[in-house]
Amino acid sequence: MFAWFTNKLAELEEKEKANLMPAFYSWTVGLDLFGDESGFPYCPFVAPSFINFIQKRRKISKETPDLERNLFGVRVHCGENVMFADTEIPGYRLFIAHMYIIFRCLLFLQKELQYGIRIGHGIAFDRILGGTMSESRYRKSSVILADIQERAQDLMKTIAFEVNITSNEYLLGQTLRQGDAGRPLRLGGLFDKVPIILATDDDGVWPIDHCAFVHPGHHSLTAEYCRAISSGLIDKTD
Secondary structure, three states: OOHHHHHHHHHHHHHHHOOOOOOHHHHOOEEEEOOOOOOOOOOHHHOHHHHHHHHHHHHHHHHOOOOOOOOOEEEEEEOOOOOOOOOOOOOHHHHHHHHHHHHHHHHHHHHHHOOOEEEEEOOHHHHHHOOOOOOOOOHHHHHHHHHHHHHHHHHOOOEEEEEOHHHHHHHHOOOOOOOOOOOOOOOHHHHOOOOEEEOOOOEOOEOOOOOOOOOOOOOOHHHHHHHHHHOOOOOOOO
């Protein structure tokens, strides 16, 4: 299942052994998984070769001057473009199964790595954790959903969610929107329960070049903060 990913990792390790990239780990602080997750909710970082690689990099960083602050983490883009389906929609069971596979992968990563784990987007968890899903007549899906909801808060004490306002708008459109389509996702299910980091996702790709308050010096992440405030996503006093 993960052969392509593990082969790429093996290539990276061979280059490291041959000293073909001596400064690579001075600039690299972790691994990032991204792409279209539709139909493939599995995370290759759970493979033993990736776990061993990350743990080795952490050990080397701790023993190497100037690298001791490099925790070497992982970011998993997940719960991003999976189409939400509530109980009355035929795709409901697929949605719950998809999210449960992601959840189990995160549980395993937390057990093996303990820290340095981030989720890119993860907005499907907003519906899972926000208490807005209807009761289901499908027993197995109900049990799976309840398991996620029961254990999520403990799991995600150590896993941060990257909220990417502009990227969500361009990539996801109406995929998971609730309420007023003119406003960003409220994400109350996440903000109330898990650590949140405001991020840009792909700065340089998305036009994050000005803010709603027309501050001339605000671009990139500072512009995202202005947008978060002006849209009501976060309060000015937060």
